[in-house]
Amino acid sequence: MKRIFARIFTTNHRTLGIFYLYLALAAVAVGTMLSLLMRFHRVWPDAVIPFFGIMKPEDYLALVTMHGTLMIFFVLTTAPQSGFANLVLPEQIGARGMAFPRINAAAFWLTVVAFLVLISAAHISSGGAPISGWTNYPPLSALPGAGPGQGLGMDLWLVSIGIFCIAAWLSAVNMLATILGERRAGMTWTRLPMTVWAWLVASILTLLAFAVLLAAVVLLFSDRHFGSSFFIPMGDMIDGRVVGHGDGSPLLWLHLFWFFGHPEVYIAVLPGMGLATSLFANFTRRRVAGYRMMAGMLVAIGLLGLAVWGHHMFVSGMNPYAGTAFAMITMAIAVPSTVEVIGWLATLWGGGLRLQAPMLFALGFLSFFIVGGLTGPLLAEPALDAYLHNTFFVVAHFHLIMAMAGVFSVFAGIYYWFPLMTGRLMNETLGKLHFWVSLITAYGTFLPMHFAGLAGEPRHYDRLAGPVTSFPSLIPVERAITYSALLLAAAQFIFLWNVFASARRGRIAEANPWQATTLEWADAEGPMRIERGPYEYELPSSGKGFHPQWESATKEE
Amino acid sequence: MPAAYSLLEAARVAWMPADGALHGPIVDRLMFWNLVALCVPAVVAHVWLVFAMLRRRPAAGVFPAAIRWGLLAAFCVMYTWMALTAQRLWAENRFAGPSLSAMQVEVVGEQFQWYFRYPGPDAVFGTIRPQLVNAAAGNPLGIDPRDAHGDDDIVSSTLVLPAGREVDLQLRSLDVIHGFFIPGMRLKQNTVPGLVLHIHFTPVVVGTYPILCSQVCGLGHARMQARLLVVSPADFQAWLANRERARAGEQGQ
Numbered sequence: 001m002k003r004i005f006a007r008i009f010t011t012n013h014r015t016l017g018i019f020y021l022y023l024a025l026a027a028v029a030v031g032t033m034l035s036l037l038m039r040f041h042r043v044w045p046d047a048v049i050p051f052f053g054i055m056k057p058e059d060y061l062a063l064v065t066m067h068g069t070l071m072i073f074f075v076l077t078t079a080p081q082s083g084f085a086n087l088v089l090p091e092q093i094g095a096r097g098m099a100f101p102r103i104n105a106a107a108f109w110l111t112v113v114a115f116l117v118l119i120s121a122a123h124i125s126s127g128g129a130p131i132s133g134w135t136n137y138p139p140l141s142a143l144p145g146a147g148p149g150q151g152l153g154m155d156l157w158l159v160s161i162g163i164f165c166i167a168a169w170l171s172a173v174n175m176l177a178t179i180l181g182e183r184r185a186g187m188t189w190t191r192l193p194m195t196v197w198a199w200l201v202a203s204i205l206t207l208l209a210f211a212v213l214l215a216a217v218v219l220l221f222s223d224r225h226f227g228s229s230f231f232i233p234m235g236d237m238i239d240g241r242v243v244g245h246g247d248g249s250p251l252l253w254l255h256l257f258w259f260f261g262h263p264e265v266y267i268a269v270l271p272g273m274g275l276a277t278s279l280f281a282n283f284t285r286r287r288v289a290g291y292r293m294m295a296g297m298l299v300a301i302g303l304l305g306l307a308v309w310g311h312h313m314f315v316s317g318m319n320p321y322a323g324t325a326f327a328m329i330t331m332a333i334a335v336p337s338t339v340e341v342i343g344w345l346a347t348l349w350g351g352g353l354r355l356q357a358p359m360l361f362a363l364g365f366l367s368f369f370i371v372g373g374l375t376g377p378l379l380a381e382p383a384l385d386a387y388l389h390n391t392f393f394v395v396a397h398f399h400l401i402m403a404m405a406g407v408f409s410v411f412a413g414i415y416y417w418f419p420l421m422t423g424r425l426m427n428e429t430l431g432k433l434h435f436w437v438s439l440i441t442a443y444g445t446f447l448p449m450h451f452a453g454l455a456g457e458p459r460h461y462d463r464l465a466g467p468v469t470s471f472p473s474l475i476p477v478e479r480a481i482t483y484s485a486l487l488l489a490a491a492q493f494i495f496l497w498n499v500f501a502s503a504r505r506g507r508i509a510e511a512n513p514w515q516a517t518t519l520e521w522a523d524a525e526g527p528m529r530i531e532r533g534p535y536e537y538e539l540p541s542s543g544k545g546f547h548p549q550w551e552s553a554t555k556e557e
Numbered sequence: 558m559p560a561a562y563s564l565l566e567a568a569r570v571a572w573m574p575a576d577g578a579l580h581g582p583i584v585d586r587l588m589f590w591n592l593v594a595l596c597v598p599a600v601v602a603h604v605w606l607v608f609a610m611l612r613r614r615p616a617a618g619v620f621p622a623a624i625r626w627g628l629l630a631a632f633c634v635m636y637t638w639m640a641l642t643a644q645r646l647w648a649e650n651r652f653a654g655p656s657l658s659a660m661q662v663e664v665v666g667e668q669f670q671w672y673f674r675y676p677g678p679d680a681v682f683g684t685i686r687p688q689l690v691n692a693a694a695g696n697p698l699g700i701d702p703r704d705a706h707g708d709d710d711i712v713s714s715t716l717v718l719p720a721g722r723e724v725d726l727q728l729r730s731l732d733v734i735h736g737f738f739i740p741g742m743r744l745k746q747n748t749v750p751g752l753v754l755h756i757h758f759t760p761v762v763v764g765t766y767p768i769l770c771s772q773v774c775g776l777g778h779a780r781m782q783a784r785l786l787v788v789s790p791a792d793f794q795a796w797l798a799n800r801e802r803a804r805a806g807e808q809g810q
Contacts, residue, residue, distance in 0.1 A: 056776070057776045057778070057779060057780075061776065061778070064773075131773075131775065131776060132773060132775075137733075137734050137772070137773075138733075139732065139733045139734075139750060140734065140774060143733075146668070146732070146733055146775055147668075147775040147776050148776060235687040235750075235751075236687075236731075236750045236751065237667075237687050237690060237731045238732050242687050242688055244751070249751060250734055250749055250751065251752070284615070285615070287619075289619060289620055290622075315736070315746050315747055316734075316747050317746070317747050317749045317752050317754050320647065320651035320652055323651070324644060324647065324648075327643075327644065327647075328640060331636050331637075331639065331640045334632075335629075335632070335633060335636065338629060338633075341602070342625050342629055343625070345602065345609075346619075346620035346624075346625055347620070348605075348609040349609055350609075350612070350615050350616040350617070351608075351609050351610075351612020351613065351616060352612065352613065352614060352615025352616075353609060353610055353612075355610060363606060363610070366606070367603065367606065370598075370599055370602045370603075371599050374595040374598060374599050375595060377591075377639050377640075378591045378595060378639070380640075381639060381643030381647070382647045382651075383584065383644070383646035383647040384584065384587060384588055384591065384643055386647075386743070386746075387573070387584060387588070387743050387744075387745060389771065390736060390738075390745075390771040390772060454572055454573050454588075455571075455573065455574065455740075456574055456738075458738065458770070458771045459771075459773070460773040460778055460779070461778070462779050466767075466769070466782045467780055467782045468767040468768070468782040468783065468784055469767045469769065469782060539615050539617060540615075541615060541617065542617065
């Protein structure tokens with residue numbers, strides 16, 4: 001019994017990394033199911049869904065809310081950051097372990113508690129899950145009378161996210177302390193793998209952003225239960241009763257929430273950028289073109305990312321001059337992102353790519369990063385955003401840049417680091433099949449949404465036909481999206497099969513199967529002092545071979 | 558012929574609904590050129606990627622830094638162009654206020670209904686008190702009967718506007734945040750409880766345009782829609798006179 005207990009409540013960082021990936025898998029499975037229900041309902045609004053019945057409008061909104069919350073918090077925040085960093089971060093910097101292993105383990109278990117509380121919001125509250133979307137703007141989220149799910153369901157959402165904030169914070173403190181204090185001698189800033197740079201920046205963003213979200217969540221909870229009025233204005237009416245007695249401001253929540261919400265996007269996608277950089281170097285056998293520049297730009301993205309939250313608020317009632325300021329900073333953040341993309345394309349230009357599954361998924365990440373990223377500058381223009389805001393165009397944009405790019409980077413990481421988790425390699429053929437089907441169906445799902453958005457279709461509508469609008473021309477588009485989404489989800493069974501079959505019967509991985517240079521692939525402790533950069537690859541044709549970081553520099557001659 | 562028709566249909570699906578506002582053509586032109594400017598690098602990057610994937614024999618040497626900087630400079634020029642052109646339109650629409658002769662209409666959102674209030678012949682909106690809101694008694698906005706300015710206020714569930722005249726909308730919400738969205742007028746602004754927000758625009762093309770709620774506001778969000786009728790100035794005067802007579806009749810009882 002005690003041994004089982006010790007195995008579960010382990011402080012071993014690699015085991016915790018795998019735990020995080022399992023948690024993300026559970027969350028992504030539920031989140032995907034919810035999105036398929038939504039897609040199904042949009043195309044066949046009157047169909048009776050098994051185990052669900054006829055979907056009511058509030059059910060649809062509850063699905064939207066839970067889908068967003070699960071995917072953003074429990075998948076895109078946990079897997080690329082906490083999951084992968086726990087898996088390999090200490091090894092990559094030559095540390096003996098994490099700086100605070102117990103805090104690290106506590107962070108994981110708090111995340112599990114947050115997940116369970118969130119799931120329970122849909123079940124134990126009579127109104128079901130909250131319906132105000134993952135952004136939960138007050139007063140809709142502040143007043144239980146504002147709709148079904150806004151009572152106990154909303155409370156549980158707030159408790160869950162409050163716990164998640166603390167967990168993310170603890171995890172980031174540990175990560176930051178590990179990167180700053182536990183690097184092996186000689187592991188200088190310019191010898192850090194790009195993933196470590198990304199986790200460093202993402203950890204700092206986590207500390208700043210989740211602290212503010214926690215404050216916002218506490219304030220909203222206080223408005224709901226302790227009679228305060230941070231977000232409820234004077235004279236606010238719900239259900240025919242005047243409930244607003246203080247002089248609060250709903251816009252205050254928007255500022256606090258998006259101060260968290262925008263850096264959150266970078267927390268989700270920065271680790272993928274770092275991983276893609278590493279994989280492009282590895283699978284092209286080339287050094288990273290402009291390493292210092294690429295690392296510097298990750299930091300620049302993080303810094304600028306803290307100052308662009310207002311671009312979510314161009315039409316919120318914020319001062320239009322503030323909108324201009326936020327638009328300019330947002331346009332500025334396109335520059336470091338462009339530097340990254342040009343750096344990657346320059347690395348890939350020479351060809352000779354080893355097109356194995358991890359590389360394919362990294363290339364898929366890049367493709368989504370480009371396509372989803374390029375609509376960013378367009379949405380950063382308030383005059384155009386004033387048309388596109390909260391339409392499906394925005395849904396398309398963030399599902400490509402954050403969801404698909406993020407998820408493909410997670411796939412790349414799993415295919416790549418699988419030997420470290422299991423000692424085996426994943427099946428290449430299945431991996432390639434998984435990649436191509438997922439890539440095509442992901443584009444099939446999210447590209448057409450741009451057109452729905454241009455046609456003016458708002459988000460959060462449970463059906464196309466309203467009292468005044470009908471969008472008849474969008475019906476075939478919506479059908480195509482739904483079919484594509486179903487295929488995209490089905491393709492993930494290839495992945496699941498591959499993971500569980502390969503874990504048991506996959507080809508045994510030799511030492512350093514990808515001929516990588518970073519320290520997580522060293523089969524021994526390595527030298528006391530690191531003397532090499534992270535990407536000392538040479539083209540095979542040059543006959544020089546590559547130099548892992550665990551080699552000492554003097555051995556070369 | 559059917560092929561040409563389906564092509565047209567596809568183009569209509571892929572584009573914004575017909576525009577009826579004075580500033581609409583500028584929005585549409587900007588949107589079009591922005592999308593073109595973004596699609597080109599997206600396509601070029603993918604040709605680049607496919608080329609790199611097909612290039613089996615690796616080329617030695619590093620990609621020239623000069624080309625990298627050149628590309629970056631080109632993108633910076635593009636981003637600057639995007640920011641500046643769009644800012645001019647934003648400044649025209651939002652920095653500058655409406656002309657003094659603009660017509661005043663109040664937009665009020667509540668779960669799940671839009672109301673539109675016209676100030677009547679005295680051109681002043683009557684005071685509103687949330688405590689007096691009573692839709693069943695014919696006072697959905699809580700107009701205070703003690704304020705004489707409110708006596709001639711007209712409340713409509715359809716927004717009727719004369720073509721060619723600038724309108725200054727003042728937006729409010731009674732309960733939660735709503736999104737006031739007229740796709741055909743290229744116009745969107747949230748209505749926030751506790752705030753009175755203004756937007757102005759000039760409808761020019763006579764017709765009917767859907768008004769949607771674009772900010773999730775509760776279970777009826779998707780049903781919170783209304784119509785904008787843009788009519789000729791003569792028709793508008795007739796409609797207004799009709800409503801004013803009816804309102805005067807109500808007051809007289």
